[in-house]
Amino acid sequence: MPALPLIxxxxxxxxxxxxxxxxxxxxxxxxxxNRELSFGTFMVFGSxxxxxxxxxxxxxxxxxALEGARTRPxxxxxxxxxxxxxxxxxxxxxxxxxxxPSIVRENGVSAHLSAFQTDLPxxxxxxxxxxxxxxxxxxxxxxxxxxxxxxxxxxxTRQFGGSNIVVPIELDARVVxxxxx
Numbered sequence: 001m002p003a004l005p006l007i008x009x010x011x012x013x014x015x016x017x018x019x020x021x022x023x024x025x026x027x028x029x030x031x032x033x034n035r036e037l038s039f040g041t042f043m044v045f046g047s048x049x050x051x052x053x054x055x056x057x058x059x060x061x062x063x064x065a066l067e068g069a070r071t072r073p074x075x076x077x078x079x080x081x082x083x084x085x086x087x088x089x090x091x092x093x094x095x096x097x098x099x100x101p102s103i104v105r106e107n108g109v110s111a112h113l114s115a116f117q118t119d120l121p122x123x124x125x126x127x128x129x130x131x132x133x134x135x136x137x138x139x140x141x142x143x144x145x146x147x148x149x150x151x152x153x154x155x156x157t158r159q160f161g162g163s164n165i166v167v168p169i170e171l172d173a174r175v176v177x178x179x180x181x
Contacts, residue, residue: 025084027178029094031171035075037152041068044158051153054119063156073117073149078173080136081143092136092144093177099170100128108161113169115153138181 039050040058048062050071058071080092103112116126123132136144150169 027083027086027175028081029092029173029175030079030081031096031173032077032079033074033169034077034147035072037074037150037169038069038072039154040071041066044156047155047157049153049155051115052151054117054124054149054151056149056151073119073151074169075147075149076171077145077147078134078136079143079145080139080175082139083142087140087142089138089140089181091177091179091181092139092175093179094134094136094173095176096132096134096171096173097130098126098128098132098150099172101167101169104165104167106165107163108159109156109163109165111154111156111165111167113152113154113167117151119149133176 037052039052042050042060042063042065044063046062048060050061050063051059052071052073053059054073056071056073058065078094078096080094082088082090098116101113103110114128116128117124118126118132120132120134126132134146134148136146152169154165154167156165
């Protein structure tokens with residue numbers, strides 16, 4: 001019996017507020033997903049994995065690449081809002097944590113994500129639960145941001161069938177310091 005193509009996409013859905021919905025005059029930080037981590041289209045006989053680096057490089061083990069959806073790393077933006085009426089120049093220190101993604105099982109296929117990578121300096125490879133420190137320097141407007149890419153490795157086991165797999169990447173962020181310039 002011929003193998004069915006397995007289409008795999010990693011999609012962060014919605015925005016992930018790092019704090020409760022703030023009033024517009026209070027400082028806040030938010031994680032905004034700009035682009036999904038897409039593993040493209042491939043077939044797997046038994047088990048295999050595909051890795052997408054934070055820069056977009058692809059490496060496969062035990063999978064057959066197919067034409068179709070393109071591969072690319074996820075992109076997130078950390079947005080800091082000083083709140084209404086605050087225009088002082090500041091440096092903001094933020095801690096970010098990637099939550100452990102769940103194992104997805106659908107139509108005879110199971111998949112899980114691991115081996116996260118970022119393009120943040122000092123955090124090429126990261127583990128779930130690891131604290132990543134990010135700075136937004138010289139914030140002079142009400143809202144300041146910093147964007148970064150996230151890659152990872154998708155491990156797939158196929159018993160039968162095929163599926164379009166979606167595993168959200170969840171990030172949490174919190175402000176740890178706001179320093180005047």
